[in-house]
Amino acid sequence: MRIPRIYVDLSLAENTTFDLPDMAFQHLCKVLRFKEGYSLIVFNGEGGEFTASLCEVEKRRAKITVTTFSQLNNESPLKVTLGQTLSRGERMDYAIQKAVEAGVHDIQPLFSERCEVKLNSERLDKRLQHWQQVAISAAEQSGRGLITQVLPPVELHDWLTTCNASLKLTLHPHCAKPLSTLVAPQNNTIAVLIGPEGGLSENEVQASISQGFQNIVLGPRILRTETAPVVALTAINLLWGDIN
Numbered sequence: 001m002r003i004p005r006i007y008v009d010l011s012l013a014e015n016t017t018f019d020l021p022d023m024a025f026q027h028l029c030k031v032l033r034f035k036e037g038y039s040l041i042v043f044n045g046e047g048g049e050f051t052a053s054l055c056e057v058e059k060r061r062a063k064i065t066v067t068t069f070s071q072l073n074n075e076s077p078l079k080v081t082l083g084q085t086l087s088r089g090e091r092m093d094y095a096i097q098k099a100v101e102a103g104v105h106d107i108q109p110l111f112s113e114r115c116e117v118k119l120n121s122e123r124l125d126k127r128l129q130h131w132q133q134v135a136i137s138a139a140e141q142s143g144r145g146l147i148t149q150v151l152p153p154v155e156l157h158d159w160l161t162t163c164n165a166s167l168k169l170t171l172h173p174h175c176a177k178p179l180s181t182l183v184a185p186q187n188n189t190i191a192v193l194i195g196p197e198g199g200l201s202e203n204e205v206q207a208s209i210s211q212g213f214q215n216i217v218l219g220p221r222i223l224r225t226e227t228a229p230v231v232a233l234t235a236i237n238l239l240w241g242d243i244n
Helices: 022-031 089-101 121-142 156-162 202-210 228-240
Strands: 005-007 016-019 039-043 048-055 063-071 079-085 106-111 167-171 189-194 214-216
Touching: 005 022, 005 121, 039 063, 079 089, 079 156, 079 228, 089 106, 089 121, 089 228, 106 121, 106 156, 156 202, 167 202, 167 228, 189 228, 202 214
Parallel strands: 005 039, 079 106, 079 189, 167 189, 167 214
Antiparallel strands: 016 063, 039 048, 048 063
16 A cells, blocks of 8 residues: 655654644545554655654544654755646646646746636635645645745736746747757746736737746647646756756
């Protein structure tokens, strides 16, 4: 049986025991039906992970005992911020999930001219919590020790003026400039802008250029908005990161 890997928002230390958080308890003890003595791995987003085991499993609660700490070394040397224009439902979830698996540092959801997603403040808060949980689950699955932060959505033009990455890229399907022609960023910080299903408007493309973004193309085929971050992050890490 595969040992489950669980994120807990707690301080962790070797040879300590604590109550399993409710969400983790529901997953491990109610869904997977884990019993006392079962092994698991826990991490809190600070870069490492701990072996642990379930103890004192009761009807509504359980404790875990944390044993050995292991330092992880699987984070990309590149700090990539993904500027992802909002898309509907599962498409946005997919983009976030796969970007985390591909090593993205943080994700900035964006509203653009052709963005079809409209959210009031209450729905926006719920979606943001949901997206962060998607990122946490992807970190659990992919073995990462850090948690990608999903930032509160902002207008695209506002993000363009505040983004300070050393290399700024806009994916543009009608551009002839391939990623491989660019020089590696000096301080390993990269921003990648991805438009909505209908694409960025010409006004938005020009605004990105005025803020130092470069239009690039990733190949001869047009990518969907939820597929583009996976291809972009893979290509970036193949050129300058830790994919070889």
